[in-house]
Amino acid sequence: MATVALTAENFDEVTSREGIVLIDFWASWCGPCVRFAPTYERSSEKHPDITFGKVDTEAEQAIAAKFDIRSIPTIMAVRDGVIVFAQPGALPESALESLIEQVEALDMSEVKDKLASQQS
Template identity: 70%
Template sequence: MATVELTTENFDKVTGGDGIVLVDFWASWCGPCLRFAPVYDKQSEKHEDVVFGKVDTEAQVELAARYDIRSIPTLMALRDGVIVFSQPGALPESAVESLISQVRALDMDDVRKQLAEHASHEH
């Protein structure tokens, strides 16, 4: 499956559904981003059940600001509309593979419970 270009118009629709969505925040002037792109594309072909999105931080400044992206590339993973991972840095292919396995293995009921507990402690 090819990567999907994410914009402010389609981001919430693409990332808010069930299943796993990876998001690569990148820019054309960023060397590590350009080196990471083929790794990301290759993974998108191996994992057809995962949506691989890309956000061009130059074109989508609002999205980069919404998620406080300060360093690129940043890879974010969502499952069932919940952000479960976000980390800057170009990952090697084995790390992307490992991340996908870990996100697949999550107990989302447990994740939502922890999020609810965390939110209740903040008030």
């Protein structure tokens, strides 16, 4: 599956679905973002069951502000509507694959229970 452009119009719909959504916050003027793009694209081809989204921080400043994105690229992982990872910096391909494996291995009922106990 190719990457999906995430915008103010589709961001909440895409990220609230069941399953895994990886998000690459990027900009065209950002050298590390441009160098990371082929790695991200290759990973999207290997994992058709995962949604790979991209947020252009120049065009979608409201989304970048909502998540306090201060450095790009920033990679965020959302599973079943819950943000489970966010980190600035381009990842090497092996680290991106490791991140995917870790997100896939999460026990989401445990994650949601922890969230619920933190909010109460």
